[in-house]
Structure formats: C-alpha cells, structure tokens
Amino acid sequence: MNFLLIIARRTFYAASLVLAVVVLNFLLIHLAPGDPAEVLAGEMGGATEEMLREIRAAYGLDKPLASQLVIYLKNVLLGDLGQSFYYNRPVADLILGRLGPTILLVLSALVLSVCVGTFLGVLASRKPDGFISALITILSLVGYSAPVFWTGIMLIIFFAWLIPIFPTSGMATFGATGGVLAQILDILHHLVLPALSLAFIYVAQYSRITRASMLEVLSADYIRTARAKGLPEKIVIYKHALRNALLPVLTLAGLQTGNLISGAVLVETVFNWPGLGTLAFDSILARDYPTVLGLLLISSVVVVFVNLLTDLCYRLADPRIKTSH
Amino acid sequence: MTQNISEHTVKPESPWKEAWKMFLRNKAAAVGLTVLITILLITALGPTLYGVDAYSMVAAPFTPPGADSNVILGTDFLGRDIAAGLIVGGRATLLVGGAAALITVIIGVLVGATAGFFGGNVDEILMRVTEFFQVLPALLFAMVLIALFSPSLLTITFAIGVVAWPQTARLTRAEFLKIKQLEYVTAARSIASTNGRIMWLVILPNALPPLIVSATLVVGVAILFEAGLSFLGMGDPNVMSWGLMIGANRPYILDAWWTVTFPGMCIFLTVLSVSLIGDGLNDAFNPKLRER
Numbered sequence: 001m002n003f004l005l006i007i008a009r010r011t012f013y014a015a016s017l018v019l020a021v022v023v024l025n026f027l028l029i030h031l032a033p034g035d036p037a038e039v040l041a042g043e044m045g046g047a048t049e050e051m052l053r054e055i056r057a058a059y060g061l062d063k064p065l066a067s068q069l070v071i072y073l074k075n076v077l078l079g080d081l082g083q084s085f086y087y088n089r090p091v092a093d094l095i096l097g098r099l100g101p102t103i104l105l106v107l108s109a110l111v112l113s114v115c116v117g118t119f120l121g122v123l124a125s126r127k128p129d130g131f132i133s134a135l136i137t138i139l140s141l142v143g144y145s146a147p148v149f150w151t152g153i154m155l156i157i158f159f160a161w162l163i164p165i166f167p168t169s170g171m172a173t174f175g176a177t178g179g180v181l182a183q184i185l186d187i188l189h190h191l192v193l194p195a196l197s198l199a200f201i202y203v204a205q206y207s208r209i210t211r212a213s214m215l216e217v218l219s220a221d222y223i224r225t226a227r228a229k230g231l232p233e234k235i236v237i238y239k240h241a242l243r244n245a246l247l248p249v250l251t252l253a254g255l256q257t258g259n260l261i262s263g264a265v266l267v268e269t270v271f272n273w274p275g276l277g278t279l280a281f282d283s284i285l286a287r288d289y290p291t292v293l294g295l296l297l298i299s300s301v302v303v304v305f306v307n308l309l310t311d312l313c314y315r316l317a318d319p320r321i322k323t324s325h
Numbered sequence: 326m327t328q329n330i331s332e333h334t335v336k337p338e339s340p341w342k343e344a345w346k347m348f349l350r351n352k353a354a355a356v357g358l359t360v361l362i363t364i365l366l367i368t369a370l371g372p373t374l375y376g377v378d379a380y381s382m383v384a385a386p387f388t389p390p391g392a393d394s395n396v397i398l399g400t401d402f403l404g405r406d407i408a409a410g411l412i413v414g415g416r417a418t419l420l421v422g423g424a425a426a427l428i429t430v431i432i433g434v435l436v437g438a439t440a441g442f443f444g445g446n447v448d449e450i451l452m453r454v455t456e457f458f459q460v461l462p463a464l465l466f467a468m469v470l471i472a473l474f475s476p477s478l479l480t481i482t483f484a485i486g487v488v489a490w491p492q493t494a495r496l497t498r499a500e501f502l503k504i505k506q507l508e509y510v511t512a513a514r515s516i517a518s519t520n521g522r523i524m525w526l527v528i529l530p531n532a533l534p535p536l537i538v539s540a541t542l543v544v545g546v547a548i549l550f551e552a553g554l555s556f557l558g559m560g561d562p563n564v565m566s567w568g569l570m571i572g573a574n575r576p577y578i579l580d581a582w583w584t585v586t587f588p589g590m591c592i593f594l595t596v597l598s599v600s601l602i603g604d605g606l607n608d609a610f611n612p613k614l615r616e617r
Contacts, residue, residue, distance in 0.1 A: 032473035145597035147552045150589035161579050262464035284472045299462040
C-alpha cells in the first residue's frame with residue numbers, strides 16, 4: 001500500500017478515537033449525578049432558583065444534551081475548549097499555560113530513561129550473566145514495585161532534607177532575579193528530582209528490553225560478518241547491532257506515553273510542579289468539568305499522536321514493514 | 326514382592342504439583358510468597374492482636390520512632406499510631422487491589438476470549454473498544470469516575486477495573502487465536518460441542534498458565550493504582566489506607582520522615598512480593614524454561 005495513504009488512514013482513525021474519547025467523557029460528565037450549575041453556584045456562594053437558571057443559560061446548560069454536545073464539538077474544532085468554572089478563564093489558555101512545564105518534565109524523564117536504559121542494556125548484553133545484568137534485574141523489580149509518588153518523596157527526604165542540595169518543590173525559585181542563563185539553571189535545578197523519580201521506573205524497563213533485543217541481534221549472521229571483516233568491536237556493537245536492536249525500544253517508548261502522563265500527575269503533585277498534572281488534580285477536585293474535559297481531550301490527543309508517530313518511525317526505520325498493513 | 330514393584334513404579338505427577346515444585350525452586354518467588362502471606366496474616370489478624378486504635382490520638386503528634394516505647398514506629402500529625410495505621414490501612418489497599426484485579430481479569434478475559442474465539446467483525450469491534458480504552462489516560466479517567474460517583478472503596482475498585490483491563494484482553498485474545506487452531510479444539514467441534522463449552526471448558530483451561538502469570542502482575546498494578554489514587558485524596562477519606570497515610574502526611578515530610586516512609590515501604594514490599602511470585606509462576610508454567 002502507498003505510504004501516504006497509510007498515513008492518511010491512520011490519521012483518520014486516530015482522529016475518530018479522540019472523538020470517541022471526547023464524546024464518551026462529555027456524556028459521562030453530564031449524565032452523572034450532580035448538577036454543574038449547582039457546583040458553580042456553590043462557588044459563588046448560595047444558590048437560588050433564579051441564579052441556577054441564569055447560570056444554566058450563561059453556560060448553555062439549559063439546552064438539550066445532544067445540542068450541548070454538538071456545540072461543544074463545534075467549539076473544540078475551532079480551538080475553543082469552553083470557559084473554566086473554577087478559574088473563570090478559557091480552558092484552552094489554562095492548558096496552554098501549563099503545557100510547557102509538563103512537556104519539559106515528561107520529555108526529560110523520557111530522554112533520561114531511554115538513554116541510560118539503552119546504555120545499561122548494551123553493557124548488560126555484553127555479559128549476559130554479569131554484574132550489570134543482575135543490577136538491571138534488581139533495578140527493574142524495585143522500579144516496578146515502588147509507587148512513583150513515594151520514590152519522589154524519598155528523593156525529597158534524601159536530597160532536599162538529609163543532604164539539602166536540591167529544592168523540594170516548584171519549578172523556579174520564588175522572586176529569583178538574574179539573567180536568562182541563571183533562570184534556565186534554576187529551572188534545571190528544580191527539574192532534577194521530579195525527572196529522576198519519573199524516569200526511575202522506566203530506566204530498568206528500557207535496559208531490560210535493550211538487553212534482550214541486543215542478545216538476539218548479536219547472534220545474527222551480519223554481526224558475525226562484521227566481526228569477520230575485522231571491524232573494531234565498538235563499531236560492531238554501536239553501529240551494526242544497536243541500530244537494529246533499537247526497534248523494540250521505540251515500540252516501548254510509544255506505548256509508555258499514557259503511563260508517563262499518569263506518572264506525571266503523581267510526580268507533579270509531589271513536587272508542586274506547575275504543569276497539567278496539578279491542573280488536572282485541582283480541577284477534578286473542584287468539579288471544574290470544562291477543564292477536566294479539556295485535559296482528557298489533550299492527553300488522549302497526545303497519546304494518539306505519539307502512537308501515530310511511533311508507527312511512522314517504525315515504518316521508516318524498518319523497510320520491511322514500510323508498506324505492510 | 327508386590328510391594329517392591331509398586332515402590333519402583335514412577336508415579337505420574339499431576340501437572341499442578343510439578344508446577345508447584347518448579348515454583349519453589351525459584352528462591353525469590355518462595356520468599357515473595359512467604360512475605361505476602363505474612364503481610365496478609367498481619368493485616369487480617371493484626372487489629373485484634375495489636376489492639377491500638379488506628380484512628381485515635383495515642384501520643385504527642387510527630388513522636389519519632391523509638392522515642393516512645395508505646396508507639397514503635399512513631400505517630401503522625403494527629404498523634405495517631407503509625408504501626409496501627411499500617412495494619413489497618415493494609416486492609417483497604419489489599420482488598421481494593423485484589424478486587425480490582427479480579428474485575429480487570431474478568432473483563433479482560435471475557436472481551437479477549439470473545440474477540441479471539443469468534444474473530445471477524447466481533448474481533449474488529451472489540452479490539453477497537455480495547456484500543457479506545459488504551460488511549461484514555463488511565464489515572465485521569467479513574468480520577469474523573471471517582472469524582473463523579475463519590476469516593477468509596479467500591480467506586481475505586483470499579484474505576485481501576487474499568488481502566489486496567491485492555492492488556493489482559495489482548496493477551497487472552499492472542500492465546501485464544503493460537504489455541505483455537507489446535508487439533509483438540511477441532512475434535513471438540515467434531516463431537517458437536519457448543520461454542521460456550523469450547524470457549525470455557527476446552528480453550529480457557531489451556532490458556533490459563535500465561536493468564537495466571539499476567540493476573541498476578543495485574544494485582545501489583547491494581548495495588549499501585551489504589552495507592553496512587555488514595556495518595557491523591559481520591560480514596561474514601563474515612564478509611565485508612567497506605568496511600569492515604571502518605572497523602573495525608575505529605576505536608577510534613579521534612580519534619581517527620583517516618584510518617585510517609587513506612588506506608589510506602591509496605592506498598593513496595595507487597596507489590597515486590599507479588600511480582601516475585603509472578604516471576605516464579607512464569608518459571609513454573611513455562612515448559613521452555615524447565616530445563617534450566
């Protein structure tokens with residue numbers, strides 16, 4: 001099949017998945033017990049019948065559910081995610097304002113875990129029964145079993161209290177002045193502990209999968225050929241073997257996006273990181289439905305988009321499946 | 326004479342007994358099982374034996390461990406005994422984790438078995454639904470469900486079950502697809518067995534080994550999920566649980582490390598022992614690894 005056609009089909013399919021997520025959550029929120037108008041009125045203090053009616057009219061809550069849904073979807077297509085009940089600001093603005101810190105946190109955790117994990121995995125595959133292999137097994141058991149929020153708290157206790165070298169919360173020192181460079185360094189200083197706690201679980205997973213994949217690749221004929229040609233071992237390992245062994249790592253990285261978002265909600269809460277996770281936490285507790293819907297929309301878009309991207313990378317990286325279904 | 330012969334005949338071992346032996350050969354798995362049973366016993370019997378109320382003030386707030394011999398593990402910000410909290414809190418965590426894992430496995434096996442067995446359009450539709458649930462951000466969706474339908478142990482259990490099943494469904498489907506082509510399934514068809522009989526009495530028992538291993542891991546995931554939700558304050562605020570203890574004491578971590586360290590260790594130990602057991606079951610059920 002034509003490569004472009006595949007992209008088009010996948011994109012269409014991805015969009016319909018996101019649509020389904022939005023519709024389901026919209027219906028769920030509006031059919032669940034509890035009246036959003038009363039929540040809103042509660043925020044303003046007191047709820048007379050007249051006030052409730054006014055609020056319903058202002059937010060379009062008096063219309064039939066189906067037309068509310070159509071209006072919502074239309075607005076979403078135009079980039080309008082509605083008005084937050086709690087923050088009284090457009091949801092799109094709220095989300096955009098918090099997107100940066102979350103992307104910074106999630107991407108650094110991802111890069112950190114993939115790089116360290118792959119490197120450890122390669123080392124382990126050189127000696128399948130050696131020290132590093134054992135270390136990876138232990139690390140992955142610990143990483144899997146420790147709740148991510150607790151890892152974060154333990155890191156705070158160790159590196160912010162016992163040996164106070166990192167800040168405990170936030171993304172920047174309050175009221176800090178200085179040049180751009182100083183500010184960047186300040187943010188990085190705040191980033192270390194949250195990124196480490198989020199990356200910790202995944203380092204072991206990536207190293208495990210790299211090790212297994214490398215062991216398989218290293219026994220392939222073309223590796224023997226490469227060695228027979230007299231190539232230096234470094235080139236054989238990193239150029240011939242690793243490139244082919246990276247495909248499963250790519251798959252795992254794509255599959256993990258959803259989990260990374262879940263992890264980010266917890267880690268952001270622990271470190272008061274001003275991202276989407278803390279926004280989600282606050283808006284769910286405040287029953288701020290437009291914001292909650294917007295967050296569910298944006299995170300499913302991210303997951304779908306990353307899956308799409310992984311799929312395409314996979315096809316580009318491995319010519320054998322380039323045009324298969 | 327007859328006695329002699331019977332002594333020398335090799336009795337065929339039941340496959341379950343053989344699997345049990347293999348399981349015990351994995352030392353880590355045996356340790357995991359012991360630790361898990363100990364934890365279960367402590368949470369089940371502990372409150373009657375220990376006798377300190379986990380919800381009432383028994384000493385000065387923030388008493389460090391060891392400072393007062395009445396409260397070995399110290400007290401939290403309300404002066405409540407941490408050790409008593411751990412014993413009682415384990416109940417909610419383990420109960421919700423176990424029940425949620427059960428729901429996850431039931432939904433996953435039902436969906437996966439139906440999709441794999443019938444194939445065609447049924448498979449197509451069910452797999453689309455599965456994919457849909459995989460795209461949904463699990464923790465966020467569970468939080469929304471709980472916020473919408475009041476935070477109670479039951480809601481949390483269902484919320485976890487609803488978001489966690491897709492992986493089990495995929496595994497079950499793959500097993501069913503593989504097994505339904507085997508000869509004994511054709512044989513069952515040839516004697517006019519009903520679809521239900523073939524699915525649940527012929528294929529499912531043969532698909533069980535990998536499903537049991539994955540169900541064990543699901544228990545770990547469900548416990549971590551419950552802990553995360555209670556940590557965020559999405560749990561039942563009136564029921565003590567390990568996650569809730571960490572969440573409630575979070576503002577004071579720099580003053581009282583013990584209030585969050587011990588509950589976290591309990592979660593960690595429980596999930597660790599569950600995953601060690603999963604590893605052991607994998608060895609026990611995977612004939613390829615038996616030779617090692």
